[in-house]
Amino acid sequence: MKRIYRVITMAVACIMLASCAEDFTNRPPEDAITLDSYYATDEQVASATNGMYSRTWFQFHNKFFFAVAEVGSGNMYSGSSDVSAMRNFSLNGSDAELNAGWGALWANIAQANSIINFLADRVGPGVSPAVLDNTIGEAYFMRATAYFYLVRLWGAVPIIENNLDYVTAPQINTNRVEDVYHLIEMDYQAAIERLVEKNRGSNYSANGHVSKGSAKAMLAKVYLYEQKYPEAKALAAEVINSNEFKLLGGDQVPGKTFGDLFTYPNNNNEESIFALQWVTDGNYGSASNCNTQFGISTAAVTTSNASYGGVFAPSQDVIDLYDAGDVRKHETIMFPGDSYPNMKVMVNGTTPQVGFTVPSAADIGGQGAGIAIKKYCQGIVNGNATGPIDAWAMMENNTYIMRYAELLLIHAEATLAGGGSTSDAAALESFNAVRNRAGLASLTSITFDDIFLERRRELCFEGDFWFDLGRIPRAEATAIMAAQNRGNQWTAEYFTPDSSDFLLDYPDNEVSKNPKLLEDPVPYSFD
Template structure:
């Protein structure tokens, strides 16, 4: 023979020696079932680490920061060059891309020997993840391109965005598919088997999406469907011996209240572990891993939201002198020092702060913890139900709505409301003619929104509430602007109690309710800046 090529046939066939090729996987039930694992972690990393909370907590007025990368979310001056904005876009579209890969590959690659129910369940999960990513995308940027198969556009990648109603329609389609194909589940205890989403998770998310569309009958229909199924339970209400604070412990990952949650591996390394605590923890005494930068400080406005006795306050924000048994467990707990004031508001974040590796089973490192991130919790479904019943009314004493709202309040240690009032005025307790004259004399309150804010603060949700309360796909936002205008997002001096400067009251414009596309994307595709085109549904 002349040359090796004819002697040895495979000499030039160098398939990967350290990876499974696409053609060699998805061969068994287990492989197909596990094929969705990654959709719950890595692709979401960028969103989870910083951009998610930087956008939703800072723009909504829950937190403030002078860190130069995120400060402009709090004062409504973000540009397309913002690193975290780009991170959010890139991360969410990574979720879309990996979901699409699975949706398009599975039907081709799976042999007939695999149980169709297993395949359908995996496809359902991928559809739900894609829907959820688009749900975030459409709420952040409005018109975005709908991609069902990346490969369709590889040759010609410059395309227009699609209009908001089409994106919502696409989301609903995906969720209906997920609801029909995902396994039904009945949750009990905290178990990683409950880490994957279920048909019920899709129903719950459908309720939320319909609420955003102001389709109250459907929102109520799906909320009731979830509640009546009995799949999920509330910690501290339906599950005894557990409290609201326990929801955020690593050991309580995938509990009965968890509807959709990201699944981090503490030893997965950067990109695969939860890195939120690094930004939230006041200092590295809490984390012991060199991180803990206190980048986000709860605003005075958020602090004022909690009335005495609300169990959620201490589980959400730390005030100087607060003692926590769940941090520094072996050393008798952790007390926030009196001078803790990383962002000028004399408060730090507690939610998602889980402490040292030793506090979490010995595993974890800098920017790496293993606690889940909730993308939806069961209490959301009750609050959706209440809101769907009240609908457009200004007040309501509908017993079902009250029961749903009070279920969430009771679990937080608060008493019952007897009527639900929306957008009403109360005097502002923080107003003071001499020390805080900049504060508004009256505040606008909303029983449902305020409850949602207290319940989901630091869970990347409240900003989206603000974007929707003026109507579906609205271009003018008077109510939201009213609510934001009254927020004290400023700092104070260091006396006890601190005297507020009242130096940051922000008034957004209607345009601020959507973010600019990342400049890296408009640079690659200027068509994004043109008007959207209707999506051609298949």
């Protein structure tokens, strides 16, 4: 079943092998842990979800996430055959990365199900109920997040709350989209009830795990997608008024900048609502490959620690995305002539150098885009500036799933509530806080198009624009993508999606095991 049944035993193994330390790095011996003996203390229970912040997400994040959400949306360009199918909307069920992304999301669900259903029966008498409750709340949060991606990418999918229910009957139907969203709402609500409250301050090491506010923020986003504007507005306002999260470089954290968001020393900063926590622990699939797959890789200069780089590049469509004076431009896209004085690179393949100027468009390498991705690109290893590196040149820089700037834009859009424009003071305050941090002047009235554009600018290369396109009228989204130059700097190319391209094919190998995937979805019976 969509690889679900193969991950049932893996989910139990993941629980047993989850890391022990709050910093996600201290993993117990893999051959010495059992469910009954491991969860004897609060620390051990609290560590049960640590692996769900990195390894279970790796195959989703490594290529698939960007190949679909960024190449598909027209933000990124790639000519590499393993990640370029969405450039012309030719991705199908035989694609290896589609299968990898699908499997990773179900692995998250399987592990979350194991914790939700079985952890309480496997803890010792000395474990605090509050710690157990928080850990189970994290599992609900992760399951909701995985389903939120599944339903937006594939539409109708099976709802599985306990994998063991289907061991003897693995062929099951998909469930209706509205039922999947109902489960997501229920899971985030369950997370809100159980997770601890936090105030994310300057002690970044304490901010890695999600909180009650994280779950409220993600649920506000879900409500926005469902066009439940009053609920989205109220929940977003509640999180804003809690002061848990703050804009890095905004009025509350004035010593930082937008660019600092994507540097290793600022992992788990005040703006981070939920981020994947990568670890260079010696195992493949524990750390992030973004620094290698983005950036510049030529004989003259490389920003990669590996022997290759630049698998993804900016599209031609984002060249003029930013207005003059927008500081996000320099920290999102590397243009020829741009300077990065603190970034370490390798020159001529042999000489490390701190600080460099981006080469000409013809020499920038990568995918022939003439420009390169700066966001998540940190350069070659440089001590505390970039953090550690593993044998595969992967690094520990976090990947954002959601940050506070997006919540502010959600609040503004939920206040607009599908209207033509708004001058609501609270909506403007949220919207303009994001613009002001970017160095742009405040607006006195905003429309949906203003918010839609601001979301693309703020979240470019963070995996959201594809989903934004998917929630506007199909004709409008199709027109936007049909007008994009989806080629490279030498050859302009244009492709027009049809309505079926907005949802992905189920993996072929899963359909062969469970033909019911292709049947009409059925209602789900919630107990």
